[in-house]
Amino acid sequence: MIELLQGFLLLAGSLFMLIAALGIVRLPDLLTRMHASTKGASLGVMLLMAGVALHFLEEVVFARTIAITFFVLMTAPVAAHAIGRAGYFVGIELWKGTLKDELRPNYNPLSHRLHSGLKKTAKEADMKTPDTDENNKHEG
Amino acid sequence: MQILIHLSFAILALSMVLCFARLVIGPGLPDRVVALELLSMIIVGIIGVHALQSDETSFLDVAIVVALMSFLATVGFARFLERGGRRDD
Numbered sequence: 677m678i679e680l681l682q683g684f685l686l687l688a689g690s691l692f693m694l695i696a697a698l699g700i701v702r703l704p705d706l707l708t709r710m711h712a713s714t715k716g717a718s719l720g721v722m723l724l725m726a727g728v729a730l731h732f733l734e735e736v737v738f739a740r741t742i743a744i745t746f747f748v749l750m751t752a753p754v755a756a757h758a759i760g761r762a763g764y765f766v767g768i769e770l771w772k773g774t775l776k777d778e779l780r781p782n783y784n785p786l787s788h789r790l791h792s793g794l795k796k797t798a799k800e801a802d803m804k805t806p807d808t809d810e811n812n813k814h815e816g
Numbered sequence: 817m818q819i820l821i822h823l824s825f826a827i828l829a830l831s832m833v834l835c836f837a838r839l840v841i842g843p844g845l846p847d848r849v850v851a852l853e854l855l856s857m858i859i860v861g862i863i864g865v866h867a868l869q870s871d872e873t874s875f876l877d878v879a880i881v882v883a884l885m886s887f888l889a890t891v892g893f894a895r896f897l898e899r900g901g902r903r904d905d
Contacts, residue, residue, distance in 0.1 A: 683820040686865065690827035693858050697831035700838045700854055706846050709838075713850055717857035724824075724861045728876070731868045740876040744860065744883060751887040755853060758894035763846035766897050 682730045689723030692716050705771035706763050714756045721748045821869050828862050849893045856886030 699712025725741040767785070770777065783790050835858060839851040860879045867875035 679817055683817060686820055686824045686868075687827075689861060690824040690831075690865075693861055694827050694831045694834075696854055697834035697858070700851060701834045706844070706850065709847065710850050713854040713857075717854050721857055721860055721864075724864045728864045728868045732873060734873070737873050737876065740873070740880065741864075744864075744876065744879055747880065747883050747887075748857070748860070751883070752857075755887055755890040755894075758891050759846055759849050759853070759897075762894040762897035763844075766844070766846065768844060768846060 678730060682727050685723050685727035685730065689720045689727060692720035692723060696720065705774075706768045707760060708771065710756050710760055714752050718748055718752045721745065821865060824865050825862070828858055828865065832858050832862075845893075845897060849890060849897075852893075853886055853890050856882055856889075860886075 693716065696713045696716030699716060700709050703709045703712055722745050725745050729738050729741040764779065764783075779790075832855065835851050835855045839848055839855065842848040842851055860883050863875050863879040863882065867873060867879070
């Protein structure tokens with residue numbers, strides 16, 4: 677019974693890894709690729725580690741697998757945020773079917789500075805870059 | 817059970833190949849960094865399955881270290897892209 681569950685966990689983890697790899701090959705854009713790889717790989721590592729913990733059934737292995745799972749769950753969103761921010765700043769091309777880019781009116785590509793939608797910072801940004809008239813629409 | 821372990825190895829190897837394809841053809845440096853991060857995640861999974869196959873619990877420490885190194889490498893590449901990299905815009 678426990679072997680059946682373990683095999684199911686191993687296969688499910690590997691298949692989620694395969695889905696993540698397929699997404700990173702097939703999807704058209706850096707951000708969509710990150711969307712596929714981060715979530716799929718995190719879930720795959722979680723399932724594989726659950727299978728390993730079920731195979732050994734020892735406290736030490738439980739501690740290690742929970743440590744790996746916790747570490748992956750903590751670091752994958754931080755790493756994805758860092759690389760997505762850096763990619764946007766470098767100037768990646770978004771997918772041509774992208775409907776909305778809410779960061780564009782709040783980001784100055786010359787000085788590489790962001791400002792929030794608050795009134796004070798928006799005024800400062802207007803003084804710096806006169807061509808961002810859309811800032812007023814995005815207030816509040 | 818051995819068949820399932822081997823099948824899991826095969827699927828993980830296939831996903832490594834796909835990820836390596838993106839690492840080669842990726843148009844820019846951020847795509848390649850994302851592919852590297854996914855590659856290290858797959859390596860963590862392979863180390864886990866190998867620990868299961870060989871009944872050796874010490875390999876899980878290696879998996880922890882690989883996960884830590886991948887996180888540090890990704891954050892380092894992100895800082896490099898933001899501060900020192902060549903700009904495309």
